[in-house]
Amino acid sequence: LNMGLLRQILHLLFCAVSRLSILLIRCFSVFSRKYAVPVPPLDPLLLTPAYVLAERIRNRELRSVVLVQAFIARIRQVNSVLNAVVCDRFDDAIREAQSADEFLSSGTEDKETLRERFPLLGVPFTVKEAFGVQGMPQSSGLLSRKLIVSETDAVVVSRMKKAGAIPIGVTNCSELCMWYESSNKVYGKTRNPYNPQHIVGGSSGGEGCILATAGSVIGVGSDIGGSIRMPAFFNGIYGHKPTPGLVPNEGQFPNAHGCRSEFLCTGPMCRYASDLPLVLKVMAGEKTVGRSLDQEVSLQSLRYFSMENDGGGLFVSAVDDELVQAQRQLVGYIEKDLKAHVQTVNIHNLRYSFEIWSAMMSSDDKGETFADLLSSDKLWPCWELLKWTFGFSKHTLPAIGLALTEKLAKINTEGNKRMMQKAKLLKEEISSLLGDDGILIYPSHPKIAPRHHEPLAMAFNFAYTGIFNILGFPVTQCPLGLSTTGLPLGFQLIASHNNDHLTLALAQHLEKALGGWKPPQA
DSSP states (O other), rough: OOHHHHHHHHHHHHHHHHHHHHHHHHHHTTHHHHHHHHHHHHHHHGSSSSSHHHHHTTTTTOOOOHHHHHHHHHHHHHHHHOOEEEEOOOOHHHHHHHHHHHHHHHTOHHHHHHHHHTTTTEEEEEEETTBBOTTTTTTOOGGGGGBBSSHHHHHHHHHHHHOOOEEEEEEEEOOGGGGGOOOEEEEEEEEOOOOOOOOOOOHHHHHHHHHHHSSOSSEEEESSSTTTTHHHHTTTTTEEOOTTTTSSSSTHHHHHOOOGTTTTEEEESSGGGGGGGHHHHHGGGGGTTTSSSSOOOGGSSSSSESSSSSSOOOOOOOOOOOHHHHHHHHHHHHHHOOOOOOEEEOGGGGGGGGHHHHHTTTTTOOOOHHHHHSSSSOOOHHHHHHHHHHTTOSSOHHHHHHHHHHHHHHHHHHHHHHHHHHHHHHHHHHHHEEEEEEEEEEEOOOOOOOOOGGGGGSTTTTTTHHHHHHTOOOOEEEEEETTSSSSSEEEEEEOTTTTTHHHHHHHHHHHHHOOOOOOOOO
């Protein structure tokens, strides 16, 4: 058998096993508790972009304490169903909002100075629990860290606070932030606001969820395999994975070391595309100096490319038809509205996305392994899997599975070398294709938000996002309406290094033209 035919046979076998597994999961889910979709947000304050709210506060048209109380009320209204915010600081947030109002009433700063020094003054925000927020838990879903409380703020949280933003709570994630369903043994499972029987994605899933249901307007996420973009996709909001190094990662757990520090990115998650540039600039701080974030973009003069699937990933699901049709409609709109030709491309090595991600993640022997992070004692993944089978493990099945995968990946050294070479060629190919004026439109994920536990049957589908962590390209996830079943649709916009401004500009244009976030409907 030639390799091409062998891959096709293996892919067909994978698809058959995956479908059977999903069928079994759905049979068991019949007995799970059913939740109703929370009522839609009605307060106009909850439906306003952060930059507008900040402007109204600076102009003394809106009191910060009123705004903060509105978001607190919304969280209290929806969180019992969704389990997105796992620990709040409501009392502290109200006191800080009152201080912001008192500072403004003193009239010591003019409006321009206020805008420059405090671009987010009085605006509440939420933070993925993996980031340090002073006085808040920072377990990252790990049972052994359940009692750990952060004594300091992560750098990005500190910068948000310095810009005047007020943290109101921390949100759920997957165990050690390495799975695309936000469920762990510390806080339990987070549910999708569009249909609570479906997942919110991970690892920044609680963040995506509370933003989508208007319990927050801007938030902090991190992304090493799609952990900003998958939750943004499944929850119908915007998320941006910046060019590596633009936003500091310090102050989150686990942090990345060695080559993985180039793959991990901290970035903004927002309900409105119009908020992305402002929040990104606040997060980046002085790193924006000499960058092009403020550069004006002529969308008509850009070059556009579209690829509807990965070209045939071995253990990756086919892209849902509704997502394909939505992407084609988007392409048609760009061609008509911007008078720009969108070229269909087939980038061959994208079909190896999971293999490349796995090889690159296991290529650095420095620092702690995932298994080391799971336990202070030596963890044996096979033994842990046996314990899990009988209900005695302190870890989730995806975490144990990743520890096993990590061990297997290190065995295949020759295969890893081939994949690392493919990564180099792929990076060169896409960089050359896009240049400094190109954008690639690509699926965010092959499946519309799956039901709970179904990711176990399609574990490698995160490859659609993970590959761009390895390649280091900036990516913006954008929503594109709802499916026939009321779940969010979306797509990724990819640019070459240090061209974040291109994808952000197109995201804002598409939001104005096509609409962005759609509120969940009860």
